[in-house]
Amino acid sequence: MVSPDNVERATVAILEDDPEIRELVTMLLEREGYEVLVFETSKELAAKGVLERIDCLILDLMLPGEDGLTICRSLRGDYPGLPILIVTAKSDPVDRIVGLELGADDYLAKPFNSRELLARLRSILRRTRELTRDRLGEVGTGLAFEGWLLRVDAHELIDPEGHAVALTTGEFDLLHVLASHPQRVLSREFLIDATRGHGATPLDRVIDVQIGRLRRKLGGAVQGTPLIRTVRGDGYVFSPRVKPC
Template sequence: MRGDSPAHIVVVEDDAGVRALLTRILRECGYEVTGAADGNELEAAMAARPIDLILLDITLPGTNGLELCRAIRARSKVPIVMVSARGQESDRVVGLDLGADDYIAKPFGRPELLARVRAVLRRASDLHVPLDVPAPDHFDFAGWRYHARRRELIAPNGAAVELTAAEQELLLTLLRHPQRMISRERLLEMSRSRIGHSTDRSIDVQVSRLRRKLGDGRRSPPMIRTIRGVGYMFAADVTRS
């Protein structure tokens, strides 16, 4: 995913009805989707614009999905989820050995499809967010200043804003990685020492409280943006010193 743009997913499925169904489900969840009926249309989609994930059916006319997976992986690290009615273990093993990131056997439900898509996108984005980026002393953003060593947040009017330990940790994590999407799971991992209940919901609650203290609900666009179905991004420009 690039910036705060929704993930672009290519659905490679020769059955027009199934392809339309998968495309509709993914679009309803905020993803950008391109349909492809075979390997040639997939190649055209890859040449046209960046792709964040490929849903790749095995049984395709011409070059099958396994061969396409092998060819794609030889030149690209784009996440691939194999999709097929062939649910035998041997097929799954071959697909994963060729470089697929996950495998869904037909028939499958909407919740499983979306959960697997979200999980693969999270893993792909998390590879680019290191845990050990050192923090500078000061962060300046949108008129605010955060003193990392003093653990002090100063509003644009010069007033100090009190934050809980968990809110301090969350804000520092976001400020250390501006303009980058961070999944809920990664935020938990990066802020775990301060956030007591390690669940997606606990992160959502902390983000809501932090937004309120930053007056983010009155800003357009907000400083802390929600990346639907994935996590959050600190979108304001940050200066470090």
């Protein structure tokens, strides 16, 4: 995700079926320093496991065989924090209103001016940056769950009895990511990127090994559900409710 102080290094996904527009927007954004990911269908977008790490989605409403408004509604339900910029050739203001009501952050009609697209994108990313700063200022440096305390500033985990539990750097980073996104399915690709960087191979099994180690160290369950639950084919879920402290 984009850092609070650097909008231009954000990762932007484009969901657009028109190859000429895809190429045009891709060249425009890459020239401005953005990392750009391009997709033709929502299934392709979801299959790539990038929804958790992109900073904004540029979504075309008029996709073949797909309703962009339905896609927007689905994404907003599963990824409430994902900024969405709708771009479409539809001129009916009703579509704009419906799109915004479904949770889109902004709406741009085709044909659009490249400067306006950049301006709207930057505006969305700045708002996201400001919200991130606010959250970082409010949540403190600890995450509490089921009697456990993850002290981010001190890089340590305290068990319900008050004892420190030894974690490797990789285990700590992984637990921090999991606890920062509780009760959400996190793909292996997202966890790899978040803890090991974009250079790691998607076939890397280190994440699975670290998950196994964390499970042994955490133990326990939430109403019979493991603290770290496997969602077959999709990734992992950190089950407990987490309270910043």
